Amino acid sequence: MENEKNSNQDVLLTSLIAATNNSTLEIGVTLNVNGNLITGLLISYESYLKATSERLKGHNKMADVISGFFDKIAKEHAAYKESSGGAPSPSMIHLKDAKLIDGNNTFNLEYWRGKISSVDGFIIGNYQTN
Known part of the structure; x- marks a missing residue:
């Protein structure tokens, strides 16, 4: 397995995405990307x-x-x-039912695609807004 110290991508997140890319699995995740939260269902490429x-x-x-x-x-x-x-080793992450949460604003994005290397942190599960 890849050494996290030498990678711009989180090994755990990359492994989760790889598992999704090789199945029909959909997993709720919340990502921290440049100080914004992006939440949705992780889907395959x-x-x-x-x-x-x-x-x-x-x-x-x-x-x-x-x-x-x-x-x-x-x-x-x-x-x-x-x-x-x-599937090949992933470099991108794909979400459906995605929402971008920027401070007090929530934007419904439907689908979202981003670089794994841009993700600063993540949790398994969707962030719920009021």
Whole structure:
């Protein structure tokens, strides 16, 4: 396993994401990123690609082209997982039902994608706002 002292990524978080990327598992997490909280359900890269594609379909021609691009990447990723026995080591984190909490403001983001190396800390579980 990677030595945390020599990495910009948290080994535990990266392992959790890797497990998610190789399954249909969804896990509630709250991340601290540059002083902001981001909370949501940790999902696989493939789930993120498919959901983004679906959200874009049918809006206009350009959105349909971009949707097709996300579909293509999802299929290529699935083929890679099948041929190699699993997803590659993650560098990105994907959340659904995401919320950004910045002081007194909460922003509903639906889906969120960010660099694992930008996460300052995390907890397993969703942060509940009043």
